[in-house]
Amino acid sequence: MTMVNLTLNGKQVSADVPDNTLLVTFIRETMGLTGTHVGCDTSQCGACVVHVDGESQKSCTMLAAAAEGASVTTIEGIANGDSLHPMQQAFHENHGLQCGFCTPGMVMSAIELVQDNPNPSEAEIREGLEGNICRCTGYHNIVKSVQAGAKMMGG
Amino acid sequence: MPEGSIKDGIGASVRRKEDKRFLTGSGRYTADITRPGQLHVHFIRSVHAHANIKAIRKDAAEAAEGVVAIFTGEDVAADGIGGPICGWVVTNRDGSPTNEPPHPILANGAVRYVGDHVVAVIAETLEQAMDAAELVEIEYEVLAPVVDLANAGSGPQIHENVPGNMYFDFELGDEAAATAALESAATVVELEVRNNRLIPNAMEPRAALAEYDPIDDSYTLFTTSQNPHLTRLVIGAFMLSIPESKLRVVAPDVGGGFGSKIYVYPEEAVCTWASKKLQRPVKWTADRSESFLADAHGRDHINKVRMALDKDNRITGLRVDTVANIGSYLSAFSVVTPTILHAPLLSGCYQIPAIYTNVKGMATTTAPVDAYRGAGRPEATYLLERVMDTAARQVGMDPAAFRRMNFIPKDAFPYQTPVALQYDIGDYEPPLDKALEMIDYKGFEARRAEAASRGKYRGIGLSSYIEACGIAPSAVAGALGARVGLYESATVRVDPTGTVNVFTGTHSHGQGHDTTFAQIVADKLGVDIGSVEIIHGDSDRIPFGMGSYGSRSLAVGGAAIAKAVDKVIEKSKIIAAHLMEAADADVVFADGKFTVAGTDNEKGFGEIALAAYVPHNYPHDRLEPGLEETAFYDPLNFTYPSGTHIAEVEIDPSTGVVELVDWACCDDFGNLINPMIVEGQVHGGIAQGVGQALLENAHYDETGQLITASYMDYCMPRADDLPNFKVDYTVTACTHNDLGVKGCGEAGAIASPPALINAVIDALAPLGVTDMSMPATPEKVWRAINDAQTEAAE
Numbered sequence: 041m042t043m044v045n046l047t048l049n050g051k052q053v054s055a056d057v058p059d060n061t062l063l064v065t066f067i068r069e070t071m072g073l074t075g076t077h078v079g080c081d082t083s084q085c086g087a088c089v090v091h092v093d094g095e096s097q098k099s100c101t102m103l104a105a106a107a108e109g110a111s112v113t114t115i116e117g118i119a120n121g122d123s124l125h126p127m128q129q130a131f132h133e134n135h136g137l138q139c140g141f142c143t144p145g146m147v148m149s150a151i152e153l154v155q156d157n158p159n160p161s162e163a164e165i166r167e168g169l170e171g172n173i174c175r176c177t178g179y180h181n182i183v184k185s186v187q188a189g190a191k192m193m194g195g
Numbered sequence: 196m197p198e199g200s201i202k203d204g205i206g207a208s209v210r211r212k213e214d215k216r217f218l219t220g221s222g223r224y225t226a227d228i229t230r231p232g233q234l235h236v237h238f239i240r241s242v243h244a245h246a247n248i249k250a251i252r253k254d255a256a257e258a259a260e261g262v263v264a265i266f267t268g269e270d271v272a273a274d275g276i277g278g279p280i281c282g283w284v285v286t287n288r289d290g291s292p293t294n295e296p297p298h299p300i301l302a303n304g305a306v307r308y309v310g311d312h313v314v315a316v317i318a319e320t321l322e323q324a325m326d327a328a329e330l331v332e333i334e335y336e337v338l339a340p341v342v343d344l345a346n347a348g349s350g351p352q353i354h355e356n357v358p359g360n361m362y363f364d365f366e367l368g369d370e371a372a373a374t375a376a377l378e379s380a381a382t383v384v385e386l387e388v389r390n391n392r393l394i395p396n397a398m399e400p401r402a403a404l405a406e407y408d409p410i411d412d413s414y415t416l417f418t419t420s421q422n423p424h425l426t427r428l429v430i431g432a433f434m435l436s437i438p439e440s441k442l443r444v445v446a447p448d449v450g451g452g453f454g455s456k457i458y459v460y461p462e463e464a465v466c467t468w469a470s471k472k473l474q475r476p477v478k479w480t481a482d483r484s485e486s487f488l489a490d491a492h493g494r495d496h497i498n499k500v501r502m503a504l505d506k507d508n509r510i511t512g513l514r515v516d517t518v519a520n521i522g523s524y525l526s527a528f529s530v531v532t533p534t535i536l537h538a539p540l541l542s543g544c545y546q547i548p549a550i551y552t553n554v555k556g557m558a559t560t561t562a563p564v565d566a567y568r569g570a571g572r573p574e575a576t577y578l579l580e581r582v583m584d585t586a587a588r589q590v591g592m593d594p595a596a597f598r599r600m601n602f603i604p605k606d607a608f609p610y611q612t613p614v615a616l617q618y619d620i621g622d623y624e625p626p627l628d629k630a631l632e633m634i635d636y637k638g639f640e641a642r643r644a645e646a647a648s649r650g651k652y653r654g655i656g657l658s659s660y661i662e663a664c665g666i667a668p669s670a671v672a673g674a675l676g677a678r679v680g681l682y683e684s685a686t687v688r689v690d691p692t693g694t695v696n697v698f699t700g701t702h703s704h705g706q707g708h709d710t711t712f713a714q715i716v717a718d719k720l721g722v723d724i725g726s727v728e729i730i731h732g733d734s735d736r737i738p739f740g741m742g743s744y745g746s747r748s749l750a751v752g753g754a755a756i757a758k759a760v761d762k763v764i765e766k767s768k769i770i771a772a773h774l775m776e777a778a779d780a781d782v783v784f785a786d787g788k789f790t791v792a793g794t795d796n797e798k799g800f801g802e803i804a805l806a807a808y809v810p811h812n813y814p815h816d817r818l819e820p821g822l823e824e825t826a827f828y829d830p831l832n833f834t835y836p837s838g839t840h841i842a843e844v845e846i847d848p849s850t851g852v853v854e855l856v857d858w859a860c861c862d863d864f865g866n867l868i869n870p871m872i873v874e875g876q877v878h879g880g881i882a883q884g885v886g887q888a889l890l891e892n893a894h895y896d897e898t899g900q901l902i903t904a905s906y907m908d909y910c911m912p913r914a915d916d917l918p919n920f921k922v923d924y925t926v927t928a929c930t931h932n933d934l935g936v937k938g939c940g941e942a943g944a945i946a947s948p949p950a951l952i953n954a955v956i957d958a959l960a961p962l963g964v965t966d967m968s969m970p971a972t973p974e975k976v977w978r979a980i981n982d983a984q985t986e987a988a989e
Contacts, residue, residue, distance in 0.1 A: 074227035075220015080483035084906035115220035139705030140217025141450025178882030
């Protein structure tokens, strides 16, 4: 067992978990935040993307113990009370989601993409989201959402 | 967000009511649910495609830490547990029935595909169950697999009661007439196509959590289902033999289905059965590898096509001989998909006087194959639209002109095809014209030349499709072998304060029903869309319904909601007439108000609702109190969406990579309730079709191992594989439902594969390439180019 201490959505959390606990398992099962999803077992689909110290991270590919002392942000931690994060709002306005399963990872990836590149081209968005699979939307409205989200984030 | 007024009614692109919970991580999927004391089950699956089970040794595993129980097929048989059933069968050419083999929920003596369920290991934690599974020894006698579809009939017999590995041998149409047309044709066009096997890959893997309540001997099953009532019926009546009333099935938020979550699979039945045996909740969540191995796959046909043309290039006949891979067991709609949902679509949007088709459904030692987005109709459309292009090329006609001259003319509706369907309405030229204009068809040759100057081959490809949605009149379906009805249900419950709850038998797993259905109700009742709640997915709350598949939710489920709302309005009018002391016939309802013609008397809808529940001044002699109505709508016919999709591609001859550079489509879905949501459905459908045509292929090797069993090996469309899509519509309103709607969920997946492959062939046609199989991978395309160049040089 390993004692893991980290900041989760701005709050200090600690838990004693088996050494091999993945960060996604820590978030979903130990901490009960089920907005972060598991869609595959090969680190391909991106449904589990969270931010670790501000960087996109597939949380199925990292041990919880490796996040010791880090600041972890999940989809539950980006809205400001009832007011959605601009990227969440952009996905809503542009119908950038259907079944919602890939959405948390997609939004988290999109936020980091725009933080790194405040004014991305369509091609840069498509390339930047290559690690997130969506089966519903055909990506057209996701790209549109990220473009709109980038504008709303001040790009 | 433009909520809050009647402007959010029918025809408005209202932003979705359901979005917020998904965007904030508050969606509630089955895997997110935890029950106190829950156990976890891990399934040991067959590693062989075909084998007899000689022995299962589980003593060591049973003694492992945390293990609560280990079940095998013997335990299932001892408790008399049945297997999944086939929901629709057909009659063979010789009048005999479909051969239906048993399908135990845990293998009983034999395994028939890699991934078949053999042992259920149940433990306190998933890790303990997985560790214990390593200690279970299974002794197999390995048998020869049956993998090659074309020769499945001559392989070793897979099921005792399926001779020649043929489940069914179906035919439709007039063989003599088709033969005569082909014999007297000026031109005969021949084509053989393979509709590649696909894996649906909803992003949420399947899951189940079952809980038994000993107080009232009842079960609750949370599961990833597109149709909770069908799951309840099948598990209750056919598998566990428990009263349906003792089983509640909840399909909460479901992360995509595309057909794969229609069926009842062994896993959810095992969880439900074990929850009583162990008196603890039992949970299973598939990992992606299990989804690849054991979700029902899609497509997998070989179609031999012969088309007859007269001297004016009009189609005079069509014959299609199909071999369909059904896989190791009969999944729920595995028989209807390549037969009833396929053969009647072979007339497409064309006048074809004589059609005959034969479909042989074969058993193989691969995963069960069933309906996947489009279900039979993509296969029909693919072969038809491929042979249309092949024919146009053969007779030297422009493919658009060839289609146009063979379209069913708009004054020919209702149109009876020679393959059973009667199209109620359609007009195929306007969407063709619009799509041609959207993609600038006239300017294509200039773009081809410009691409050639950059060393690229550019091609354009069309697909004009029709589909049959919203199946079907139940009586007709029953006569054709359906074992279920195909109506849909809705209850509209108005609260005393005038808010509205709609309980629908359909299920939303991405389609946006919370919004679209609320728009219908808001529009008809003149109430705020925010005061309408849509409830689905819980068999204890909703009326018995058939769920969502086959683009039926709006055309059948929406029609049921509209009917129930009409009943509410009719009752409300009588209450209003009583309150305003007027004759029923003088009361008019519009914009949420009841008025008496010729007076300034009026009552709001909310006032009527209150009067219905506080019936102090009420027409008790004529009405019961309350304001709640239920309607079941049984469709009068299929609906027939149609349209034209056009793909434009560029091919790099040095790599064989096909770049999809442009897409234009114009669809006729009848009236649109929410154009934004419809467009999203079109985008997603096209993406899945592009996946089939360029990227995706489920491949078994000769030993029956699934080679493409992860996202490392099975190529899913990603953002950088696709362009933006140009989407537009024409409208001919459906004639037989009140909303005039046809359905839009599958059109993109049906229309797109042939458009793309036709575009690839068009790009390579100058080299002499005449055929390309799906998926058109870089290797295949590169080889086709190289072979053509080598041939030209010789």
